[in-house]
Amino acid sequence: xxxxxxxxxxxxxxxxxxxxxxxxxxxxxxxxxxxxxxxxxxxxxxxxxxxxxxxxxxxxxxxxxxxxxxxxxxxxxxxxxxxxxxxxxxxxxxxxxxxxxxxxxxxxxxxxxxxxxxxxxxxxxxxxxxxxxxxxxxxxxxxxxxxxxxxxxxxxxxxxxxxxxxxxxxxxxxx
Amino acid sequence: xxxxxxxxxxxxxxxxxxxxxxxxxxxxxxxxxxxxxxxxxxxxxxxxxxxxxxxxxxxxxxxxxxxxxxxxxxxxxxxxxxxxxxxxxxxxxxxxxxxxxxxxxxxxxxxxxxxxxxxxxxxxxxxxxxxxxxxxxxxxxxxxxxxxxxxxxxxxxxxxxxxxxxxxxxxxxxxxxxxxxxxxxxxxxxxxxxxxxxxxxxxxxxxxxxxxxxxxxxxxxxxxxxxxxxxxxxxxxxxxxxxxxxxxxxxxxxxxxxxxxxxxxxxxxxxxxxxxxxxxxxxxxxxxxxxxxxxxxxxxxxxxxxxxxxxxxxxxxxxxxxxxxxxxxxxxxxxxxxxxxxxxxxxxxxxxxxxxxxxxxxxxxxxxxxxxxxxxxxxxxxxxxxxxxxxxxxxxxxxxxxxxxxxxxxxxxxxxxxxxxxxxxxxxxxxxxxxxxxxxxxxxxxxxxxxxxxxxxxxxxxxxxxxxxxxxxxxxxxxxxxxxxxxxxxxxxxxxxxxxxxxxxxxxxxxxxxxx
Numbered sequence: 001x002x003x004x005x006x007x008x009x010x011x012x013x014x015x016x017x018x019x020x021x022x023x024x025x026x027x028x029x030x031x032x033x034x035x036x037x038x039x040x041x042x043x044x045x046x047x048x049x050x051x052x053x054x055x056x057x058x059x060x061x062x063x064x065x066x067x068x069x070x071x072x073x074x075x076x077x078x079x080x081x082x083x084x085x086x087x088x089x090x091x092x093x094x095x096x097x098x099x100x101x102x103x104x105x106x107x108x109x110x111x112x113x114x115x116x117x118x119x120x121x122x123x124x125x126x127x128x129x130x131x132x133x134x135x136x137x138x139x140x141x142x143x144x145x146x147x148x149x150x151x152x153x154x155x156x157x158x159x160x161x162x163x164x165x166x167x168x169x170x171x172x173x174x175x
Numbered sequence: 176x177x178x179x180x181x182x183x184x185x186x187x188x189x190x191x192x193x194x195x196x197x198x199x200x201x202x203x204x205x206x207x208x209x210x211x212x213x214x215x216x217x218x219x220x221x222x223x224x225x226x227x228x229x230x231x232x233x234x235x236x237x238x239x240x241x242x243x244x245x246x247x248x249x250x251x252x253x254x255x256x257x258x259x260x261x262x263x264x265x266x267x268x269x270x271x272x273x274x275x276x277x278x279x280x281x282x283x284x285x286x287x288x289x290x291x292x293x294x295x296x297x298x299x300x301x302x303x304x305x306x307x308x309x310x311x312x313x314x315x316x317x318x319x320x321x322x323x324x325x326x327x328x329x330x331x332x333x334x335x336x337x338x339x340x341x342x343x344x345x346x347x348x349x350x351x352x353x354x355x356x357x358x359x360x361x362x363x364x365x366x367x368x369x370x371x372x373x374x375x376x377x378x379x380x381x382x383x384x385x386x387x388x389x390x391x392x393x394x395x396x397x398x399x400x401x402x403x404x405x406x407x408x409x410x411x412x413x414x415x416x417x418x419x420x421x422x423x424x425x426x427x428x429x430x431x432x433x434x435x436x437x438x439x440x441x442x443x444x445x446x447x448x449x450x451x452x453x454x455x456x457x458x459x460x461x462x463x464x465x466x467x468x469x470x471x472x473x474x475x476x477x478x479x480x481x482x483x484x485x486x487x488x489x490x491x492x493x494x495x496x497x498x499x500x501x502x503x504x505x506x507x508x509x510x511x512x513x514x515x516x517x518x519x520x521x522x523x524x525x526x527x528x529x530x531x532x533x534x535x536x537x538x539x540x541x542x543x544x545x546x547x548x549x550x551x552x553x554x555x556x557x558x559x560x561x562x563x564x565x566x567x568x569x570x571x572x573x574x575x576x577x578x579x580x581x582x583x584x585x586x587x588x589x590x591x592x593x594x595x596x597x598x599x600x601x602x603x604x605x606x607x608x609x610x611x612x613x614x615x616x617x618x619x620x621x622x623x624x625x626x627x628x629x630x631x632x633x634x635x636x637x638x639x640x641x642x643x644x645x646x647x648x649x650x651x652x653x654x655x656x657x658x659x660x661x662x663x664x665x666x667x668x669x670x671x672x673x674x675x676x677x678x679x680x681x682x683x684x685x686x687x688x689x690x691x
Binding site: 065 | 229233236245247248252275282294300459611
């Protein structure tokens, strides 16, 4: 089995649930309390991908939320193999932020494997993202998931998918 | 430039107290070479020479560079917060960690407040947006309610107008009937006066009947109680009938009447003949009624499964404002607001809709009017078959050709006399009764070939009388004559039934059919 270590950055607007999604993914835990992230939080998780016969250790950089990125944020992204874009399905503006950040990142680092989490799917009553938003986003991001860090819905699936995309890219034969 | 030793010492003492620097040296494989400082706060207690620092300090992954690298506010899983400085030196790296927890927490408190304010603002904006939507919905609902109120007021006005108009419309022919009846019953009235009186009575009665039919049709259409009865019929005969009916009316007003049928129009079609006839009579009647000079054309075309009959007149025309209004029940166009019940167009439009069709008006004041009926029809496979018009003219074929006895039971003397007259003339032998009990006794006594039974009778009803007759073994035909619709169970003891006023020709035809 091949072992890989990859740096993954979790980015998006503030209060979209980036830290909660990482906490759900790494520790399978959720806290209702909102605590702003300053700087970057580092976590790791190892995933086995039997189909690809790979064990991948993700070093997850949970970057402080921002509508768009400046030099300070870019300093955190260096060497990242993949990105988790997170937006809040109850605040469509945060989807725009995800688009904007993705453009900035790809301008600087070229396109990297990525997934988009439309988070807070548990708040169905105030959900604003419609099917056409999802289908439009699917054209821009590697994969799109309606997730709930609170309930755990699709978080593992999304991060595992990102790991698969990274492995697929890393194991690609060099041209 | 180097600082003087006193300054270096001062900085070390004071700066170190706040930032608790930890420094370690690693090789390019992240293996620890040496470590300095108090490592307790940054989770590196277990670090020993040779340790894999990627396990203890994962933030080092992909962070080593030839140029100095500073990563601010790094929070590893141990809960510490550090500014991480990485310095490259001879294929090795010095990593300096400075405790930034206090600074981090202070910024976090401020940032948290800012973010929560932004969230609050966003939430407020959402609420304002929702409030705006609700106000919009409220305005729309109010507008809708205003519209409905106006409709209700208009409907109420229309009903008031209807009652006033109906009162007038009914009283006029009723007064005519009463006056002519009195005149005809006076002693020593000349015979031709009696004859004219009877004609006037018949004319008024027909008018009254048409009025009642129109009001009932309108009510039934509104209640969705009219069902279509589709059958194959000869469209050319229908149009010919209508021409025969309308041409004399037009001629009376010195108007021309032309009926044009396009070659593509099929002869035998499947539709509801009675309703199509009703629509065209209404529209043609209006055209004749409102046209003062010129003429009327009935032009019929067919294409793509749709029959279009256009009634073109040279009348006063209808203004665009009135064109929608004239299709509402009890409302009439401005130019002709002094005559008619105002039901014809409303009924025609509802019937056309019922037949999945449409009626359109093309008109302007002073330029005549074209009303087009556009209906989907089926062309009969047997387009050459000869069909008999539903409203075929009465003929003597329905007269009795052998001795037949009819028991006629009706408590309305006039109706009894009228039916008696027609049955006598058609050659039937008659036994009459005016109550259900009497009818049962007479049937048992005389065993007539057929019974005509009014349903609403004093004493036992016609239905009860027919039931008793069936129970007593009378098996010959019993025809019900009724002003109201019979339920399926009520129909069971009758051979068939006719709604009053029964068309005499049809009644005679049915009697002949059942007795010959």
